[in-house]
Amino acid sequence: xxxxxxxxxxxxxxxxxxxxxxxxxxxxxxxxxxxxxxxxxxxxxxxxxxxxxxxxxxxxxxxxxxxxxxxxxxxxxxxxxxxxxxxxxxxxxxxxxxxxxxxxxxxxxxxxxxxxxxxxxxxxxxxxxxxxxxxxxxxxxxxxxxxxxxxxxxxxxxxxxxxxxxxxxxxxxxxxxxxxxxxxxxxxxxxxxxxxxxxxxxxxxxxxxxxxxxxxxxxxxxxxxxxxxxxxxxxxxxxxxxxxxxxxxxxxxxxxxxxxxxxxxxxxxxxxxxxxxxxxxxxxxxxxxxxxxxxxxxxxxxxxxxxxxxxxxxxxxxxxxxxxx
Amino acid sequence: xxxxxxxxxxxxxxxxxxxxxxxxxxxxxxxxxxxxxxxxxxxxxxxxxxxxxxxxxxxxxxxxxxxxxxxxxxxxxxxxxxxxxxxxxxxxxxxxxxxxxxxxxxxxxxxxxxxxxxxxxxxxxxxxxxxxxxxxxxxxxxxxxxxxxxxxxxxxxxxxxxxxxxxxxxxxxxxxxxxxxxxxxxxxxxxxxxxxxxxxxxxxxxxxxxxxxxxxxxxxxxxxxxxxxxxxxxxxxxxxxxxxxxxxxxxxxxxxxxxxxxxxxxxxxxxxxxxxxxxxxxxxxxxxxxxxxxxxxxxxxxxxxxxxxxxxxxxxxxxxxxxxx
Numbered sequence: 233x234x235x236x237x238x239x240x241x242x243x244x245x246x247x248x249x250x251x252x253x254x255x256x257x258x259x260x261x262x263x264x265x266x267x268x269x270x271x272x273x274x275x276x277x278x279x280x281x282x283x284x285x286x287x288x289x290x291x292x293x294x295x296x297x298x299x300x301x302x303x304x305x306x307x308x309x310x311x312x313x314x315x316x317x318x319x320x321x322x323x324x325x326x327x328x329x330x331x332x333x334x335x336x337x338x339x340x341x342x343x344x345x346x347x348x349x350x351x352x353x354x355x356x357x358x359x360x361x362x363x364x365x366x367x368x369x370x371x372x373x374x375x376x377x378x379x380x381x382x383x384x385x386x387x388x389x390x391x392x393x394x395x396x397x398x399x400x401x402x403x404x405x406x407x408x409x410x411x412x413x414x415x416x417x418x419x420x421x422x423x424x425x426x427x428x429x430x431x432x433x434x435x436x437x438x439x440x441x442x443x444x445x446x447x448x449x450x451x452x453x454x455x456x457x458x459x460x461x462x463x464x465x466x467x468x469x470x471x472x473x474x475x476x477x478x479x480x481x482x483x484x485x486x487x488x489x490x491x492x493x494x495x496x497x498x499x500x501x502x503x504x505x506x507x508x509x510x511x512x513x514x515x516x517x518x519x520x521x522x523x524x525x526x527x528x529x530x531x532x533x534x535x536x537x538x539x540x541x542x543x544x545x546x547x548x549x550x551x552x553x554x555x556x557x
Numbered sequence: 558x559x560x561x562x563x564x565x566x567x568x569x570x571x572x573x574x575x576x577x578x579x580x581x582x583x584x585x586x587x588x589x590x591x592x593x594x595x596x597x598x599x600x601x602x603x604x605x606x607x608x609x610x611x612x613x614x615x616x617x618x619x620x621x622x623x624x625x626x627x628x629x630x631x632x633x634x635x636x637x638x639x640x641x642x643x644x645x646x647x648x649x650x651x652x653x654x655x656x657x658x659x660x661x662x663x664x665x666x667x668x669x670x671x672x673x674x675x676x677x678x679x680x681x682x683x684x685x686x687x688x689x690x691x692x693x694x695x696x697x698x699x700x701x702x703x704x705x706x707x708x709x710x711x712x713x714x715x716x717x718x719x720x721x722x723x724x725x726x727x728x729x730x731x732x733x734x735x736x737x738x739x740x741x742x743x744x745x746x747x748x749x750x751x752x753x754x755x756x757x758x759x760x761x762x763x764x765x766x767x768x769x770x771x772x773x774x775x776x777x778x779x780x781x782x783x784x785x786x787x788x789x790x791x792x793x794x795x796x797x798x799x800x801x802x803x804x805x806x807x808x809x810x811x812x813x814x815x816x817x818x819x820x821x822x823x824x825x826x827x828x829x830x831x832x833x834x835x836x837x838x839x840x841x842x843x844x845x846x847x848x849x850x851x852x853x854x855x856x857x858x859x860x861x862x863x864x865x866x867x868x869x870x871x872x873x874x875x876x877x878x879x880x881x882x
Contacts, residue, residue, distance in 0.1 A: 327671075345716070348716045350652065352709070354678075354709035355710060355713065357709075358708075358709055359702075361698060365695055365702045367695075370694070373686060376686075376690075377686040380686070383683075384683055388680065392673075
């Protein structure tokens with residue numbers, strides 16, 4: 233949810249070294265996109281080189297603080313690996329959602345079909361581990377494999393919970409930590425491992441930011457507007473994915489608690505459910521929960537961190553919630 | 558293609574230590590199948606615990622020779638990781654092929670749908686790397702990530718070549734090495750790394766056996782009978798996958814060279830193409846190529862290998878071709 237402008241501000245605030253590392257991350261991603269034959273460069277090239285906000289690589293670098301020069305290669309590998317896992321999961325998600333576009337571009341699924349898209353995702357997963365394996369740091373591979381396992385478990389859990397309007401809040405939150413928190417956690421842990429900082433504390437910060445990111449994304453799905461999110465309001469609901477706004481709203485509106493999401497047939501019906509959720513005040517409460525998570529994560533940052541590093545980490549945390557200000 | 562009976566014979570020939578290691582591999586796979594929540598144990602439990610021939614784990618152990626006791630854990634991790642990558646690729650293949658059954662059981666795709674099956678495959682991939690990461694051997698992670706990258710590249714290549722009756726032989730062979738040879742290669746390399754044997758030579762042996770395995774599998778697709786293969790004759794052709802029998806036969810029968818596979822509408826039409834391929838003698842030639850690959854691989858085994866290890870590796874190689882004797 234962080235805007236590119238905020239993240240650019242973070243990069244500027246953190247100084248020229250970070251900017252130059254981010255450029256090296258981009259260059260490495262571009263090289264990977266073109267280094268595996270015309271098919272991968274055609275499909276994945278657009279996915280990994282064209283963009284996104286690079287929030288996860290940025291977290292890797294920021295969690296490293298002011299790392300020694302000899303840590304730069306390890307850091308780059310970690311930043312690239314985390315972004316590749318993220319790209320792989322997007323490519324697979326688009327297959328599952330039969331999504332026609334992402335970030336305004338045709339998805340790999342739409343351009344090349346599900347076989348090529350599934351294989352492209354698998355290849356991106358594999359390349360992520362290959363990046364870390366080349367560095368030979370077992371702790372790094374461990375952190376990444378934990379995150380990629382969590383991502384898949386989160387997907388499985390979401391599938392299991394589909395259409396269940398009564399899904400418990402705790403289970404929803406656990407799913408968000410698996411689906412989104414775990415990779416943010418790995419990003420911060422990887423940075424801390426390379427930079428020599430407090431790995432567990434920074435990992436916990438990452439997990440919290442990732443959770444907040446997901447909560448706010450789920451609010452946006454209901455609040456819209458479509459012009460801002462790039463997708464129709466209530467897309468999650470239409471897919472049977474019950475998220476925080478409905479979980480909060482169902483306690484206040486018995487009719488929402490009795491909704492049969494499978495019966496939603498049209499965009500208009502789905503919009504009506506979104507309006508009904510909003511009318512309970514659930515969106516503001518869901519946002520408030522995300523903001524609390526972020527505030528707690530900021531205040532839990534260890535006091536041993538250099539002030540400059542703490543300041544940039546706080547800036548990124550603010551960036552995550554900024555669109556909701 | 559090796560039968561379970563041959564592989565049992567290999568295990569017996571190799572002695573009690575191998576049998577006990579294979580039992581530990583099974584136990585670890587079973588533990589993984591049940592250790593990630595009810596959904597994974599439900600889906601992947603059947604895929605990874607129910608079985609298959611365990612040819613790849615067996616190759617890991619045999620390539621290790623007579624390893625020191627302290628190498629047992631590393632060896633087990635490698636054997637399990639290789640089988641998990643194989644299982645992951647089967648689960649994803651079944652999604653892509655919309656396959657209802659595998660080994661007589663419903664596929665994850667058929668039982669749980671494509672979302673759960675795609676996530677299950679991703680989770681198996683991730684767990685494979687987690688197994689190796691726990692051991693902390695960077696060379697092992699490197700070998701596995703090279704293989705899993707190759708698998709995905711092979712899938713992409715197969716997709717690109719779909720329906721192309723004129724696909725060059727060299728390209729087909731490269732595809733087989735990527736799709737199948739690379740994981741056999743990794744199995745042997747991982748075993749050699751743990752056991753201290755000649756890794757490159759054993760890796761080359763594995764790659765060749767994997768290539769032969771794929772060539773013979775492709776022959777079986779055309780030769781059938783379905784009662785032996787568990788699938789209709791010509792399934793690959795119907796999917797647009799051009800393999801060695803047709804590549805050989807098209808040089809001898811111009812009508813085959815002009816076949817439009819997209820026009821195949823029925824099982825009877827596909828069987829007629831299979832018969833036409835067989836009538837050129839292409840099946841015998843394709844088998845002969847596979848047998849030559851295996852024979853060359855056996856004779857290229859380094860003379861430095863202990864005779865007992867060489868003998869069991871040769872037995873496995875024979876097992877791969879046995880069904881065609």
